[in-house]
Amino acid sequence: MPTPSSELFTALSDPTRRALFERLSREGELTVWRLTADSGVSQPAVSKHLAVLRAAGLVRDRREGRQTHYTAQPQALRPLVDWVGLQGAFWRDRFDALETLLDRMDQ
């Protein structure tokens, strides 16, 4: 298991950057222009955040003409994700739902 880099923690500690990363994860490749349009943050600020995400390996950029396109690189999260723990949380939530159902069912 590789040790998470401090760049990764720094990159994800900011809510604006997390929102950018989540959006790229959800929607695929987007230009800086598109990312700026709905972010409520100025274009230079978005570009600065994207540079931090890129340094952490969380996004990749691609130049095409005058536009820069960004894509999420979710594998960069790999050192952080405790998959077994997450699956445990999933089942505990399902246990709650199962008990709710049992309370409603007839014997």
Add this chain to the structure above:
Amino acid sequence: MTPQDPLGASLAPRSVVVERLMTHPPEKIWRALTQGHLIAEWLMPNDFRPVVGAAFELRTKPMPQWDGVVRGEVLEVEPNQRLCYSWKTSAGMDTLVAWTLTPEAGGTRVRLEQSGFRADEEANFRGATYGWQRFVEALEKVVAGT
């Protein structure tokens, strides 16, 4: 201390166990675990049948890194006692789920064990969308402590 310790990633076991005493008889819990329309109410819509060798699918809404489908095959059926099936996703998760019901004073002990997680593969993180919130919470604690 390395930053990953608080997240538990380096020390994580390779199986998940959830156990709870439920104030219902085993027969009733068995129905909820094995009848498709009841499974749909607490887990996911499905075409499950409690027959050894039967393949099934559970379907939820697709997520960015996962098509929302779990595929499995029924491996063990001991009515009111034990149920095992495989639990696989297109994101690369290939695990086993085992349910055990044990009567106890006041109800039934319900035990779930999901086993077969691999330590290293890239596929694991892909299905982790579900836990994003929890992940971020853990991360924020780590960041706050640095």
